[in-house]
Amino acid sequence: MHESELTLKATPPRIPRTAIERARLQAYWNDAHERTALAVVAPAGFGKTTLLLQWRRRWLAHGARVAWLTADDHDDPVRFAEALLQSIREASGRQSSASAQARSTGFDALTELLGDIAQQGVETVLMIDDAERLPKATLRGPVHYLLLNAPANLHLVFGSRLALQLPVAELTAKGNFATLSADALRLRLEESIELLEKRLPQLGVDERAHLHDITEGWPLGLQLAIAAIEHAPDQAAELQVLSARHGTIQEYFVESLLAQLSPALADFLTRIAILDRMSADLCAAVTGDANAAELLDQLAKETPIVMVAEGRDSMRLHALARDFLLARFEHLPKAEQVELHTRAAHWFAGCERFHEAAGHALAAGDRVQAQAFAARSLWTLSTSGNYAEAREWIAHIPAKMMANDLDLRLAVASILALGDRSEYALEIARQAIADPGTPPLSLAVALRVAAGAAAYSDRVGMMRDLTARWPEDVAQAEPLHAVSRLNTGALAALHDGATSEVRERVAQALHHGSDGSLRLAAAFGQMLLGFSHVWDGDVCLAEVVVRPALAKAERERHRRSMVPSLLASVLAAAVFERDQPAAAQALLANRLDVIERSGFPDNVLLAYRTLAYLALSQNDERRALNVLKNLEAVAERRQLPRLQAHALAEQVRIHALHGRHETVAALLQALEGMAAEFDRDDRQPLIAEYRLMLAIARTHAALAKRDLDDADQHLAEADALAARLHRGRAALTVMVLRAVVARQRGSDEAMPLLQEAMGLARIAGCTRLLPDTHPLAVEMASDMTLPPESPPMPPPAKAPAQIVMPVRNGLLTCKEAEILNLLGKGMSNKLIARTLDVSGETVKWHLKNLFLKLSAASRKHAVDRARLLGLVQ
Template identity: 35%
Template sequence: MTTLIDSAIAEYLLKTTAPRPQPHLLMRERLGSDGPSVRDYAVVVVQAPAGYGKTSLFSQWRREQLARGVAVIWFSSDERDDAQRFLLGLVQAVRSGCARPAFGRLLMDGGIAALGELEGITAWLAEVSQLPGDVLLIVDEAERLPEAGRAALAYVLHNAPRNLRIVVAARRGFDDIVGDLLAYGQAVLIGPDRLSFRLDETIALIGKRFGPRIDADACARLVQLTDGWPLGLQLALSAMTRAADPLQIIEAMASNTGALRDHLVGALLANLSDDDKAFLTCISIVDTLHPALCEALTGDARSGDRLARLMRETPVFVTSEASAWSRLHTLVREVLMVRAARLSDEELVRLHSAAAAWLSGQRMIEEAARHAHAAGQLQTAYDLAEACLHDAVKQGRLQAVLDWLDLLPEAELERRPRLRLAAAWALALGERHREAEQQVGHISAGQEEDRALRYECALILSAAAYYADEIDRFVEIFSPWIDQPPESGSWLVQAHANRLAARAIALGEPAQARRQLQRMPRGDVGKGVGFLVRWGDHIGALSYLWEGQIRLAGEILTPALASAEADLGRRHPLTCMLAAMAALHAYESDHADRAAALLANRLDVLERSGTPETVAIAYATAARVAAAQGQEHRAVDVLEALYAMGVMRALPRLCIVSLAEQIRLHAGHYRGATCEALMHRLDGAVAQAAPRHGPLWQRVVTPLVARSRARAAMASQNWPLALEALGETHEPADAQTLGRDRIEFMALRALALDRAGREGRALLLEAMNLAQAGGLARTLADAHPALMDWILRIAREEGDAGHAGYAASAPPVAHPAAPRAPSGPRAVPTVVLTPKEREILELLARNFSNKEIAVAAAIGEGTVKWHLKNLFGKLDASSRKHVVRRALVLGLLEGA
């Protein structure tokens, strides 16, 4: 027995030593060990497939708990850890992690053999309960434990003393063991969804490794390519680290060639058998996986077992604990689909036919239609598409409809009016609004008697006019139907309310817009109506932005954007439009980095599918963020791209916004000649567009042009001319209630009055108060740099705390005498070492001699020797250097 224990101790020294932390480990605040989602639970189970960063998360938790003075013990499981070996490992884990060589001496000296399995565990728990402080037990790879080892761990989980907290990592199936603890709220389960990297975490991770070389847009593309899969991100980062230009790696991963993807994914699949690789290639043709679907595709009754095994052994699946459905990670699936395309035509037809038949039987009509078309079953595919695409519009799956439009011949559209109606909807909600009008023309021919159809066509045409920025025509088309709502119970009821609200904003009545939306009961936001309800959220938030009530807009945007991202996806057009307004909210709240993250990898979607209002908001915000970050060249580039888009989409308002923002940018630097040239272009754009638009459109554009003219005069310091131009905006600004435009107008007029030698202070104070009330921290700062200087002087003179928001917007000035952060080795707070022992450990890590330690710690040399002896014993070390190394390994010392 003694020989067994001695040999096991040597082995368990490695099993109970925490793995080396990664040099670029990101401390994910959202998943902190004392976060609100896990803080109050004694048992935490982290369950996810391989590649989700469970061990990295535990390394973070270990560091956090050590820093709080908690003793952390680590145990890595394997297939041989029966109850006896598991107990042996727990004893050694306490000895190593708590630096207590005498812990469990009775158990190690033959007590394990004398006691039964559970009695030994009970004795271990009892001895742990006598430790002087809190203890965190981390059990990694718990799924590898044999049945007896699982039973022993379950006993520990159910009988842990108050000072013991336990976290367990497993790939699958461990939630069954702690099912009762989860049900009674004594444990919490963290699944793969929460472990996936979000964009802000990816930006932080890449920033630690590459600094400013990789911007937020590239980070967002990387998240899209990897689905936030931690292992996929790690593979990409490894390739980027080796490359001379890391951005080229992201471009290569996004390219159609897939050479780099194939190399990265090949490493994950290298150890699989040929049969397993063929199986994965075969099932990659479908979006989501089910054991029965895999069986239908392969014709093998054991396909479900193979799928389950591969899900356990390979890190290439996205799974759900509550469902039998899963899917391949995007990065892996695209490589496998390239391989699937090399299969013979007969095999591909067989696979798509089998998929279509099985999916159709499960009433997954849209997916079945795609596979039927790929199998050459065209009439079957058209029948299935006709049955589902109109519902796809209601649910916001517009791209699916547009994809089908490229596949449907004109003859089929003539035979199937519902397909043409779905196509018209999808075309109207984007840059192809002229094509939508053509489709409606085909639908309306000979259908004068069908009121419901005429009403839906009116909705489509008004949507097309809205996307074409023809505001007056939008109001005109929908006006006959204002008092003729659709029948209650129809999905069009919500669409009708949304359209009334959008019309109210166009008429300058934002409060009336919200009143129309409030008449609609929210109910449950499900896939059937969620898309339309979120359109209502979009319009409601826009009404608050129109009024300059940025805080109230944020209260709508935050939950609406989170819900849209979860259900529709990050790059869905409506999600991107919500994100554009959320970016404006973040920027006006003085969070430029968050605004940049919200817009990252979304501008291209807005370019194709955004409303003119949200496109203008997104690009103007992106330009202001770049300018605030000191990248004026980037800001000008973004605004020129907006101008080019306005030309391409025949949306002159985008050109006008682009030129106005460029004038604002240059006027702040008093570049008079440049502003004059831009003003000439702006006048030309307005003159060309104005005859084709009505008074509603011109009411939006006129104050923008007048403020730009005033800024151009300010750039040349012609203050009387600036006052004259600002006088032009007085009436339109008042018509826009208390919006950002009116507040900006007041501030600019106050500045012009002051520079012209007249009284403008009272007007500026009023603008400051209005901006503060609406949460507009950046509006006045961006209006003109001289305004910011004036505001700061007023704040200093009056000591007005109410203007602190604008004072905070000024760039911080570092004081030359500011103390620097301490550097060098630091002993973390812990119950393992006394405060004096921690102090001596730090000095030891600095290579101090005994005499130097005595002087620095203000103690005698004999006392130093006594403390060193205790350190040698607690850390099981044989030399001074060994003490420092052991402290580093145990996480008791940092920075050495």
């Protein structure tokens, strides 16, 4: 090989100008960079090379020597050894004694090279990009040899499109080999938003989230989308017509995807583009290709467009790629299109997946068969939470078909219950409930529909009665109805202030499982659990409950579907309380319309309150008031007086803090005039909540006028109501306002009250308690933390640099404390040994003792445990 070729293979490429530092991936480097080997494995377009270049820069900053090698198909063992020696030589700036032997025998050269690296004692990293191109003989020979014989100061990093065929099970078991997959490289929503904020500043947060949803976190897909719209005069308008059927994105798929696939594989892709989710059996049935499993496996390994997930149908096409391929499908002969859809319809019907069968039957032009399948699909769609799709199918079902079929009417009603036709759904359910001839199972379905419609329309006064009327035999025999009954009772308990009963009922419901027909009901239970913790004011627990439920829902459904959106409204409220505004905003981005349309009143309320407080935290009062006005409009449209009352109460607070007395008086009058709305039997349980928000609003109005006696009177009422309803967050607000009143009176009780409120808020994670209650409370807290006035101390004399570590209760020896401190700084064992002038074995011995004393499983775990115990700063 010519020296110029070797030089090019050993020269790392330039980091792209648009590359961003992804803190999550850099944190992974912090945890894993001391391992013998790391592999970054993902299809094209996931940023493997960029990540390796960023890691290279970090290793260099830590004083390591970093060699780079771009692999290719011609790297047989000898050629690979030559290239490797050139890479090491360029990284170290010195000639290796092994270089003369490289041509004669690769292994002898590698042995001598490894000896050189070990003898020099310098942290050395070898990065091999495009490693999937290495011949099998090279992987099983020199590469495997390097892995087995690498000295402690050598690390190997591979960038590869495919998992490397290397025997690394033992290395992995010992924690010396780690793999970063495509899922880890996929952009998270917050990362996409950060990148788009820089590249497409005209877009709002919702539009950035929409672009993330379209590209599904595929880094190259996002870059292609940015390139397609960044020079448009109206980026938002261009986003609405973004398509993979023309322009930059189409060119990529033509040049970088189809051009690299065989004609047979390209044709296979085109024909399976009609499938939303796929399995090998389904693809074989539709295309008639017996090798479908092998083709899918090849596509998943070699292209970025086949997404692999959990579940029965574990594969699907990336949305952009599917859009592009559907354009090609539409150019197939019409008869072939019909045949492919017909095959798909028959396959799905055979599996009793009637909603998918209906879609393909309709696409094949068989309207009668599509109607029959659609009618049989509604119950499954309603129990799985696919309400948007179900509503579309209802329009295809003839009225005559529903007129004589009670179960079909109830299935339709179960879907309409959570939407703008909830009143119609409730009427269907009431008719079935009132009819003594309704079979027990149909009666249970009718009660479930009535509960859903009542919850959607905030008629929580109906819940206890509905729970009591559930047929006991059906509830015991059918898990779905048992869970629905428990959830209905939990919602009633929530608004009665019995949050412990909510948790007890949800715990019982979860014993029945969370898959199949229970998926939606279980998700609702988790949501109610989150509500109960938010009510109690314990947002830390709310996050612990809801975050994994949301992650599961997002894996199973699209981000903008109903269940993830409703769970996101609860989690957003919790993380905002913990003073994570960007995370809260990202959770709600491009979801508010779904929450408005399909959410229960409490979901809508939490989402809008979070957005209003978020705007205020950014000093954007106008936006906050607009959000509250929009909440009023939603409340009026959906006839939800409780939400309208909350919107008015929040506006009272905002205007009162600015001393706008006439505006406050008008808003307060409107709020007080709503009392009659809660006198109805079906809204009677909400009256205490109404009185609570009214008392707090009156307190703000009284504080604005400095009428402290009036404020005290309203706070006393609010305190009693908050305790009765278990509204822990409202109770903390009342305590802070009592401290504010006491401060304005000049009372000594002010600071102790505020300190108590802050202590309780800290336990619950309510970091934003003071700024979201009253600015005077923030000022008081600031005064409380000021150090006492005293004459300035002279600067201390400079002492020699030394490591100082607290040793708590004699838990750690001085040497263990020193090592723990250096671990916290990210030092390797070798660097620790050099710093403390001890041997590497001594460091290992002390680390073993540290792990035992701290019950830690890793270096990072040890540092985290030490911080928790106050052993490290």
